[in-house]
Amino acid sequence: MxxxxxxxxxxxxxxxxxxxxxxxxxxxxxxxxxxxxxxxxxxxxxxxxxxxxxxxxxxxxxxxxxxxxxxxxxxxxxxxxxxxxxxxxxxxxxxxxxxxxxxxxxxxxxxxxxxxxxxxxxxxxxxxxxxxxxxxxxxxxxxxxxxxxxxxxxxxxxxxGESYITTSGGGDKRGVPIFDKVPASLDSTAVPRSTVKAVWDLIKSDLQKAATLLKGKAWTGDDRGKATEWTAKGLLGKAYIYTQDWANAKTTLQDVVTNSGKSLMNYAKYRDAFVGNATNEFNEESLFELNIDPDAKGNYGVYGDNINATSINGLIWCPWNLGTDGTEGGSQPMGYGNEIFHDRSVVRFGYTLGSYTLVDNPNFNSNKPAAFDNPKKIMDPAYRTKAVAARTNLTVDPRLYVAGLQPWVDSVKPDGKTWYPVSMPGFFAGQAGKYGFSVRKNAVIYNNINNQGPADGANFYLLRLADVYLLYAEALHNSGTDATALEYLNKVKRRAYSLPVDAASSVDYKSFTDVTPANSANDPVLGHNPLYYERWAELYNEGSWWFDVCRWRIGKTEADFYxxxxxxxxxxxxxxxxxxxxxxxxxxxxxxxxxxxxxxxxxxxxxx
Missing domain, CATH: 1.25.40 (Serine Threonine Protein Phosphatase 5, Tetratricopeptide repeat)
Structure with missing residues (x-):
């Protein structure tokens, strides 16, 4: 290959x-x-x-x-x-x-x-x-x-790579082949697996060189997505975390936190930052962001006339909207609809209301055909009131509503013009005990993806400041500086709850074994581990949790939970x-x- x-x-x-x-x-x-x-x-x-x-x-x-x-x-x-x-x-x-x-x-x-x-x-x-x-x-x-x-x-x-590096070892295990230059001959393209340590040494060396070469470089206009000194240093800090070099991780990440000029966006902007709103691109929190062109120029973008300029992930994890006939059985995906938000994740975010039932719509107009805006059946109004109150009163982690869309409470625009209620997906219709959330983060909510080329419109965050804060907290915690470490965990959590980031609050964790929202789901690991829970909740469906699962060796408990x-x-x-x-x-x-x-x-x- x-x-x-x-x-x-x-x-x-x-x-x-x-x-x-x-x-x-x-x-x-x-x-x-x-x-x-x-x-x-x-x-x-x-x-x-x-x-x-x-x-x-x-x-x-x-x-x-x-x-x-x-x-x-x-x-x-x-x-x-x-x-x-x-x-x-x-x-x-x-x-x-x-x-x-x-x-x-x-x-x-x-x-x-x-x-x-x-x-x-x-x-x-x-x-x-x-x-x-x-x-x-x-x-x-x-x-x-x-x-x-x-x-x-x-x-x-x-x-x-066969193993992560820990303070106990692992560097001598088998990593991936190293190519640090263009091979001079066909024979030199055949390279054995290097050691894990050798690969991480290359990664760190490259990022150290990059930080020096990019020092002070600022990009504007169409170049805003390019890597900077702070991209390199943020990734370098992550590399130190992934190899449990806590001392270097702490120093490097502190540099990013203190000197990058980046800050956490407020919750309203954060909630709107993953759904293709162009005004939020390359914002104050972004350290490395992949630009996505929402114009695929036809033929499914990555397979057609605009190769490597867009993405079509939304085909798979698109939202579901209530059917034009006003029924969940007639609901429509805003793409292929092969995947939905996992039900077990709903309760892990601290959602304790259970599943909903449908009841007769007291406002149904029998003089008109049943439709998405005139359904015969609706979510039980008493349940809906509680669901809205849970959001308003912040009794559920607000990041649930950044990551997912709740049936009958949230809305989407499948035709790019009209707001439809989000629906339980059709394959769940009539089944008791289902939550039926749709994927929201990095999905298309303002149009059916097939109406856009098809193509997604949301940029991908490859590294943002909240990730750096959580990594910094991990480095501090493993260096015996728990008070400051908790403060950085709490900064991220406060933002999620629309609270001032730098002021103590009622939602703050008091220790690294404090109760998290996942405890209400009887989660044996994340329920009393704020460090783990915050990385899961904050970075949900951004691609990094898999690496955390593997480096922390919690795969079995994750499988058991889901x-x-x-x-x-x-x-x-x-x-x-x-x-x-x-x-x-x-x-x-x-x-x-x-x-x-x-x-x-x-x-x-x-x-x-």
């Missing part, structure tokens, strides 16, 4: 790049390193695929979040059971031929390749064409390439979880078949 990624550039040089939001990033021509890149614009065109690769259909453009990580984390519940790889993710029991693991491996290593190509191109340009005033621009391009290479390697190592998935019909999730296997994805069979330096003997434990 990696050999194929590099083969196209060997002997020819670099592949043509693209602009920020290209209509296509597929190479249309090739050029020789004897005369290209010959300008800073040329060099930026080589850098562009380092970013656009993130929107590949096998990564953040489509499959990675809704079909892989969201199911692995059980943030969603998938009704569709016709895809074996998808079902394996929900069971946390992957095979070596799992499609989504293989796609992630290929796309992430393509990103590494693109970054290596950029670094080589920067060296070439600096030697052959650089002018006296180009040095800062070259440094900025190199800094971005190092940041992105580290990001890709961090994802690879967390998914495919119990089952709709697309899993044999047994329960807990019976599928295997501590010796499930924490790490398999090295893809395609890699073993194509790379002579990685054989079946080098496969991760538990896979055959």
């Amino acid at each position: 990696i050999r194929k990624i590099y083969t196209a550039i060997l002997g020819v040089g670099l592949l043509a790049g693209c602009t920020k939001d290209p209509s296509s990033v597929s190479p249309t021509d090739q050029y020789s390193t004897s005369n290209y890149p010959a300008s800073i614009n040329d060099l930026n065109s080589v850098l562009a695929p380092c970013y656009s690769n993130m929107r590949d259909a096998g990564y953040l453009g489509f499959h990675f979040l809704p079909k892989a990580l969201s199911n692995s984390m059980h943030a969603v519940d998938a009704i569709y059971d016709g895809d074996p790889g998808w079902n394996e993710m929900a069971k946390n029991n992957l095979s070596i031929s799992n499609q989504y693991a293989a796609e992630a491996w290929q796309v992430l290593f393509t990103g590494v390749k693109n970054c290596n190509v950029t670094l080589k191109a920067a060296d070439f340009y600096a030697t052959n064409y650089s002018k006296g005033n180009d040095a800062a621009d070259i440094d900025a391009i190199r800094g971005q390439a190092y940041t992105l290479r580290a990001y890709y390697y961090m994802q690879l190592e967390c998914l495919f 119990q089952n998935a709709l697309n899993v019909h044999e047994g329960t999730l807990s019976s599928q979880w295997n501590d010796g296997k499930s924490y790490v994805w398999p090295i893809p069979l395609t890699e073993i078949n194509s790379n002579p330096k990685i054989t079946s003997a080098d496969q991760n434990p538990g896979y055959k």
